[in-house]
Amino acid sequence: MGTDFVIAAIITIIGISTPILLAGLGELVVEKAGVLNLGVEGMMLIGAITGFAVTVMTGNPWLGVLGAAAGGALSALLFGFFVLTLNSNQVATGLALTIFGTGLSSLIGLSFVGRIVPQFGSSFPPALSRDPIGRLFFSYSPLVYFALAMVFVVAWFLRRTRSGLILRAVGENDLSAHSIGYSVIGVRYLAVAFGGAMAGIGGAYFSLVITPMWAERMTSGRGWIALALVVFASWKAGRLLIGSLFFGVLMWLELNAKAGGLSFMPYAGSIPSQFWAAMPYLMTVVVLALISMRDRGGSSAPACLGKPFLPAT
Amino acid sequence: MRIKLEKRPDPSRLMLVVTPIASVLLTMLLGVIVFDALGIDGQRAVIDIFLTPLLASYKWQDVAVKAAPLIIIGLGLSIGNRANVWNIGAEGQYVIGALCAAGVGIAAGPVGGPLVIAAMIMAGIVGGGAWAAVPAVLKTRLGVNEILSTLMFTYVALQVLSYLVGGPFKDPNGRNFPATAPLTADQTLPLLPFTSVHLGVGVALVLPFLFWFLMSRSVFGYQIRVVGAAPHAARHGGFDGNQTVWLALLIGGGMAGLAGALEFTGALKTINLGFPSGYGFTAIIVAFLGRLHPIGVLIAGIVLAVTYVGGQVAQTTVHIPNATAGIFQAMMLFFILASDIFVRYRVRFIGSPKSAVSPAAPAPAAGE
Numbered sequence: 001m002g003t004d005f006v007i008a009a010i011i012t013i014i015g016i017s018t019p020i021l022l023a024g025l026g027e028l029v030v031e032k033a034g035v036l037n038l039g040v041e042g043m044m045l046i047g048a049i050t051g052f053a054v055t056v057m058t059g060n061p062w063l064g065v066l067g068a069a070a071g072g073a074l075s076a077l078l079f080g081f082f083v084l085t086l087n088s089n090q091v092a093t094g095l096a097l098t099i100f101g102t103g104l105s106s107l108i109g110l111s112f113v114g115r116i117v118p119q120f121g122s123s124f125p126p127a128l129s130r131d132p133i134g135r136l137f138f139s140y141s142p143l144v145y146f147a148l149a150m151v152f153v154v155a156w157f158l159r160r161t162r163s164g165l166i167l168r169a170v171g172e173n174d175l176s177a178h179s180i181g182y183s184v185i186g187v188r189y190l191a192v193a194f195g196g197a198m199a200g201i202g203g204a205y206f207s208l209v210i211t212p213m214w215a216e217r218m219t220s221g222r223g224w225i226a227l228a229l230v231v232f233a234s235w236k237a238g239r240l241l242i243g244s245l246f247f248g249v250l251m252w253l254e255l256n257a258k259a260g261g262l263s264f265m266p267y268a269g270s271i272p273s274q275f276w277a278a279m280p281y282l283m284t285v286v287v288l289a290l291i292s293m294r295d296r297g298g299s300s301a302p303a304c305l306g307k308p309f310l311p312a313t
Numbered sequence: 314m315r316i317k318l319e320k321r322p323d324p325s326r327l328m329l330v331v332t333p334i335a336s337v338l339l340t341m342l343l344g345v346i347v348f349d350a351l352g353i354d355g356q357r358a359v360i361d362i363f364l365t366p367l368l369a370s371y372k373w374q375d376v377a378v379k380a381a382p383l384i385i386i387g388l389g390l391s392i393g394n395r396a397n398v399w400n401i402g403a404e405g406q407y408v409i410g411a412l413c414a415a416g417v418g419i420a421a422g423p424v425g426g427p428l429v430i431a432a433m434i435m436a437g438i439v440g441g442g443a444w445a446a447v448p449a450v451l452k453t454r455l456g457v458n459e460i461l462s463t464l465m466f467t468y469v470a471l472q473v474l475s476y477l478v479g480g481p482f483k484d485p486n487g488r489n490f491p492a493t494a495p496l497t498a499d500q501t502l503p504l505l506p507f508t509s510v511h512l513g514v515g516v517a518l519v520l521p522f523l524f525w526f527l528m529s530r531s532v533f534g535y536q537i538r539v540v541g542a543a544p545h546a547a548r549h550g551g552f553d554g555n556q557t558v559w560l561a562l563l564i565g566g567g568m569a570g571l572a573g574a575l576e577f578t579g580a581l582k583t584i585n586l587g588f589p590s591g592y593g594f595t596a597i598i599v600a601f602l603g604r605l606h607p608i609g610v611l612i613a614g615i616v617l618a619v620t621y622v623g624g625q626v627a628q629t630t631v632h633i634p635n636a637t638a639g640i641f642q643a644m645m646l647f648f649i650l651a652s653d654i655f656v657r658y659r660v661r662f663i664g665s666p667k668s669a670v671s672p673a674a675p676a677p678a679a680g681e
Binding site for chain 2: 038078082086087088089091092093095096097099100102103104106107108110216221224227228231272274275277278281282284285288289292293295
């Protein structure tokens with residue numbers, strides 16, 4: 001195991017953990033506002049196809065990212081209309097959004113199968129990533145730096161700004177926030193739209209960066225991992241980053257197991273690759289169990305999470 | 314003029330029946346518009362997806378065979394949803410149920426007959442229940458959210474499937490293709506003469522009535538309803554919340570496992586990587602469209618089966634991918650959930666003179 005191998009591994013891990021980090025940050029804000037949107041997987045798929053389609057049509061991946069954000073946000077607003085305006089059940093409506101996004105993305109994607117898209121240029125001058133250490137810092141897609149920056153933006157917004165305070169108030173005690181005069185539904189709509197935009201960009205990372213092509217269901221359940229990640233992070237942006245890297249390591253193990261590249265591990269040959277493929281999901285459950293044990297007698301979840309807003313009239 | 318919502322003392326029985334039908338009709342209408350907007354012949358697509366399977370008699374067998382697993386899984390899930398226990402991992406429980414049945418079949422070797430078939434189906438029920446038992450333990454002991462754990466276990470189940478059919482369960486005479494050996498004729502469920510309709514369809518027709526009886530006439534059914542509607546009151550009344558979680562997940566998992574075993578022994582006779590076809594997820598829609606009522610689930614299962622079969626018809630006639638049926642299924646779920654507002658509230662238009670009259674007292678407790 002040389003340094004090159006380790007650096008290459010770290011670069012891969014940071015890359016594959018980016019989509020769940022993006023989607024997780026969005027969902028974090030949504031849940032902080034007291035809304036549980038289980039449609040992350042569907043919004044990611046819609047983002048993946050709109051991002052891909054816009055890039056094919058305009059030839060510009062940056063416009064593609066904007067398109068993905070818009071697609072994700074629009075689908076999130078559809079969810080918002082049902083759960084915020086019509087007070088429908090959030091769990092079931094989120095599921096419907098995932099089914100909807102899966103179907104709609106397949107339908108739109110039909111005419112984009114086999115197409116290729118122009119790539120993002122390198123984020124920094126190529127000279128910087130000539131040696132391994134340079135590669136470790138400067139060789140990523142621009143979306144990776146965007147995701148890292150968003151960790152700080154979201155943390156700062158929630159903790160240090162007045163709007164962040166209002167958003168948290170809406171998620172912790174909607175009736176009080178309402179009685180002071182804040183628009184609970186308005187704040188929640190904005191949060192839901194932001195969550196959709198971030199999930200959409202996370203989805204576009206699959207179709208524009210990881211594979212640069214479109215395939216049905218290409219996010220393969222990562223949206224659900226993003227949801228688990230928010231619980232894992234106890235609704236804190238910094239921990240979300242750590243969590244996404246942890247899941248990134250598990251996904252990297254799976255990638256390598258499929259390619260037969262785990263020879264550095266003892267007995268790796270006797271473990272079926274399906275074991276590694278199941279690891280991220282199994283570990284999610286293990287982590288959830290550990291968190292639940294730690295949080296016994298008081299969860300860190302926003303108090304109004306998943307509950308409809310029903311002011312007395 | 315503005316709209317005002319008045320909470321009904323009890324859910325409206327009329328709306329419980331009207332809203333699912335309205336949801337399906339609205340889905341069809343909106344489907345035409347959306348598909349036309351996408352440049353696809355919307356009218357043709359909607360007719361093929363919703364009506365062709367009903368009008369063409371040779372499609373009826375198909376609808377019946379596809380409705381069976383949807384109804385059986387939907388029944389189990391409706392119990393859980395009534396108690397506010399969210400099992401969204403039925404797809405995994407369905408797959409594990411089928412694999413357990415296959416394990417018994419492989420152990421039986423060439424031996425067949427009713428006893429072997431019964432053992433396979435029992436193994437399916439136990440396997441599906443066991444797969445749901447893990448989230449149940451985690452929920453009752455540690456308070457782990459069952460939505461995420463049941464779903465994560467679905468992804469694990471898919472890997473178990475991939476491992477078993479590509480390894481221990483692989484057909485030794487199967488040209489190295491990852492699939493189990495096809496069941497022999499006396500290891501499969503009996504068919505209705507000259508059709509592909511197997512005994513599992515009969516099971517799916519009988520079970521809703523059994524569940525109806527169970528839910529409306531037993532203490533168990535009462536407990537499920539009370540825990541779901543008023544958890545605090547239920548605790549005061551002496552109903553154990555943990556016990557309800559266990560029952561809801563075991564029934565949900567057991568029914569999904571049963572559906573998997575019936576699909577394997579009745580319809581497909583072999584398990585390959587294509588075995589999971591989304592029935593476990595679609596059954597969630599079935600449960601809601603059926604308003605969590607056993608007879609409603611029976612009807613909703615047939616409606617969703619129609620869209621499955623119709624999706625395949627539309628695939629060849631208007632060349633849309635099979636997943637498109639999912640758009641219609643999701644729209645139905647959106648609308649049925651949104652229409653809850655009409656069940657629980659009376660919508661009044663303030664300022665319009667005709668609105669002041671309120672209808673007679675609503676019927677007691679919904680859904681029996």
